[in-house]
Amino acid sequence: MKQKIMDISIHLFDKKGFTETSIQEIVDELGVTKGTFYYYFKNKQELLTNIHLNFIEYLLERQQEILNDDSKDSREKLRSMILMVISSIKHRKKSARIFFREMRNLENQYLDQNIQKRDQFRKNLQTLVEEGIEKGEFQNHLSPDMITRGILGMTNWSYYWYNPDGEVSEEELTSVYLEMILHGIDKKA
Amino acid sequence: MKQKIMDISIHLFDKKGFTETSIQEIVDELGVTKGTFYYYFKNKQELLTNIHLNFIEYLLERQQEILNDDSKDSREKLRSMILMVISSIKHRKKSARIFFREMRNLENQYLDQNIQKRDQFRKNLQTLVEEGIEKGEFQNHLSPDMITRGILGMTNWSYYWYNPDGEVSEEELTSVYLEMILHGIDKKA
Secondary structure, eight states: OOHHHHHHHHHHHHOOOOOTHHHHHHHHHHHHHHHHHHHHOSHHHHHHHHHHHHHHHHHHHHHHHHOOOOOSSSHHHHHHHHHOOOHHHHHHHHHHHHHHGGGSSOOOOHHHHHHHHHHHHHHHHHHHHHHHHHHBBOOSSSSSHHHHHHHHHHHHHEEEEETTTTSHHHHHHHHHHHHHHHSSSSOOO | OHHHHHHHHHHHHHHHHHTTOOOOHHHHTTTHHHHEEEHHOOHHHHHHHHHHHHHHHHHHHHHHHHOTTTOHHHHHHHHHHHHHHHHHHHHHHHHHHHHHGGGGGOHHHHHHHHHHHHHHHHHHHHHHHHHHHHHTBBBBSHHHHHHHHHHHHHHHHHHHHTTTSSSSOOOHHHHHHHHHHHHBBBOOO
């Protein structure tokens, strides 16, 4: 039921907005009582927080698996992380979109939890970049922090435009981005 | 007065949200009457549209100047465009943020105008990428469309995190991004 409440709320928040959607509408849509809602969530704030934590914790777990996989070098780990983010769009587009749009509506106690997890995601990616530099796989003259934010920007931005059911496959987009990030677009003389 | 209404609305929409801000609050804040508001804008929708058009048209004009500058090669033009976007953050952060968050609230007729301009911005950047490929300055084995979206992602994402008053200058960030985009982070053997 907890998942059902989150799923229907993602749908309603995306369609109507967080502020404009009442708890009554959420429970009406599911045919349950407000009591059911309050059994799982203290309020709408906690619900919105849970929707996003759910999404980001899933990504963090998968990211950790990639980081721990000793069979891969840094380039391969980077490919896996980019593919992971792009592949998550198909099923998680709405919950990511809601977060960016509605974070203004979260009180600090809830917002902090989310921001901490998001920072963790960035820091894990940065760890990978730094490992690659240490091992001599990546260039050492660029700031790992800025490289990381550049990679995050490219991949996260796909949430705004990429259509997983369109002509370009997730693997194809990943390959182009990885090639850009690793070798750049300049044609050397 | 039109600009003043837009400025105060950017501030209020960013703080309270578009839906939650009334025309009455906007005019109260300025000490004018509702009549003054309606002299310039048909409704809040038109105001929100104007706020964003104002922002995107400024970027489009500057972008066109860069494209037309025959003294620069494609790499230099790319640097100028990246710097332009990053430099716009300082003064335009709020209006960009409002747009992404509130576009859901725009009716189609208003939304279309904005989307058309945004597409134009992407297409101009793609023109630059394609010119670079034609002239043999950029690699020709990667999709210009995806390269363009990758560059846009890196630069546009900075709206979420970059602090123009922080330690990293706009020029510095531009240099790291340009270096990444042109030459990549891979350390060649």
